Amino acid sequence: MVHIKEFAVERWMDEYEDNARYNLAETCCASVSLNDLEVFAGSKSTNIIDFSKKQIYGAIRGSKQLRQNIANLYSGGIDGDVKPSQVLVTNGAIQANFLTLYTNVGVGDHVVCQYPTYQQLYSVPESFGAEVSLWRSDETKEWGLHLEELEKLVQPNTKLIILNNPQNPTGAVLSRETLQGIVDFARKHSITIHSDEVYRPLFHSTGSQNPPSILSFGYEKCYATGSMSKAFSLAGIRLGWIVSADTSIIDACASTRDYTTISVSQVDDQIATFALSLPTRENLMQRNIQLARENLALVNAFVEKFSWACQWTRPKAGTTAFIEFFGRNGRPIRDVEFCERLFAKTGAMLVPGSRCFGGDIDFQGYVRLGYVQENQIIVDGLKVLEDFMRSDYETLPTY
Template identity: 30%
Template sequence: MDISVIGVEDWLNVHERDAVYDIAQSTISSLTMSEIRALDNADGTSFYELLDKQKMNYGWIEGSPEFKAEVQNLYKKEINPEHILQTNGCTGANWNALMSIIRPGDHVIAEWPTYAPLYEIPRTLGADIEYWQIKEELGWNPDIEDLRKMIRPNTRLICINNASNPIGTVLSRETLHQIAEIARSVGAYVLCDEVYLPMEYTDEYESMIDVYEKAIITNSVSKTYSTPAARIGWVIAPQEIADMIRTYRDYTMICGGVFNDVLATYVLRHKDKILARNKEILFTNRDIAQAWIDTQQRVKWVAPKGVSTSYIQFDIPIDDETFCLDLLNTYGVLLVPGSRFELPCGARLGYCASQDTLVKGLELVGKALSEFDA
């Protein structure tokens, strides 16, 4: 099986433990167990009551009814719980969904560049991939007219990432409905990775599952809900795809685990408190990042649309991987080079790190950049 490394994961696997100031991650500052316990205003009593009732067996193979009910509450339309399957994070959701959909020779259109598995997995499975390219002149959005030209009678799948990792752009409601219209014209599925939930202009955002009858969406509690330790995600798919995913799950995970299911259910049950906390972190830290960018002659960005991942472009005389390695080795600051996403010279900035880490990390990035002007 000829599968490429995921550039961003390969970078983080090698370097993240060496960082003093990690401003590369895309999770909104992860919750501590103390913060998680405090969500119920009873020091986690309700969480432990849920947990204490459980046998440490395999549990609910597809996710507990309580977990599925919390997932259902995230969407506008009524979703059959048979269409919801628990996965090992959003990564597992994407893997299982794509393994279930793609057949050798299928025509697949993938937004590009973005999170690499959304096009690398179809390529590995033998699909005929066409890239729906995001464009800097459109604020790092793709052009819907390009998609109209690319669609074919045999198009099996359109893959999108909304919001985009690492850019932080969000496809508009109008664009999603246009994608659905184009896909519907040939009966194609649309897979949308929705692991980053926009926290502003929320009236303009829709989940693809609420837009299109042949949508497949993937998500998790890792990014928006700040609990990557749970390693719990989900995929929602039409019945025929959900049934195929069931088979692949038996090969790849069987179940998410009793403890993790209870933790994810508890987190989603208290999502409003988590989102209120995370909005404050996101908006405060974005203002800090913007103020820093305004002082930098060699940095620019398209400000992220209320999501925790962002991309800064550099005007420097060396390649971004060399710069990021020097930055880590000299100053202990971790960024992910743009080359790991096939983007122009720059880096993913995880600006929703702890505020102290962000401020000091940006200060040191500025110091490193200033050396080009010495």
């Protein structure tokens, strides 16, 4: 194992998040309490946690009911209904990704990874000794991927194609046609597909038909990861999952985890089981989709008001937007200094794209903004950002 690179976006969040007055960098839907979950369930008498239950390790792979509730999120995806045996519950999606990458990638392997994306998805394989080729999304095509480029990137030793759908930081989604093309290519070359779907199913701007999970194409050599953090507003319980039609993938990841956390907290398991039960899940998602649409309209109004200084591809799903800022000269603004000065003056927090998603080389002038917090946070945060745009923005240096 080689030295792993510093996790830039998590370092940035750790440095600024706790002291932010207006956190415009939050990537989770506005968090909910256990009391809120009871309301979404429609019954105040329902017990979320069984206080009489002895706190042993519990079901190592996750309780059967929780795994069934997670499987229900992918109904019809794997030759019909997904089974609980095809689900492994993990400590957040970050562990789900780590376990699958550790289990499937090693020295001498090659990986193709969609880009930009969450740094874990390419830095972790590199740390295991794999060579990683970045499959760059095309902003001019709504951050889409070109299949002909995949053919050029793949090598004889390619083990994984890594996707992030919906995409962090852009909020873009891959179409059914693109996914089908990726699956057909992977099947032809017997390559496993790793699909980080942590922002699924928060589809707020995709029209009448939501894009499918990678599990919907009948290809066994693939798996999806997800969690309760982003779309389901419960980052605090640290619970995620791996789902695959190939139970050997689930078995291998479970075996790997024996060396780390062994199982998830029984308390977290119970809360997640409750949250993913009906009607709680549907009511929670309805609230989050409505919040996303309302807040996205406010961000859109900001981008239109300051079109001389910024532009974007409007997100279709998830909680994040990737906005490009530039000076009067048309050159990209120095995004790190922009975020630092904005925070110092107003307490409003954004994430610089070049630092956290581009290795200081790519995405100069871009910032990631999270827009599915409580509505008042967006209203107040955008207000101080507008004030900064009028008072300080034009003093910022450009590249």
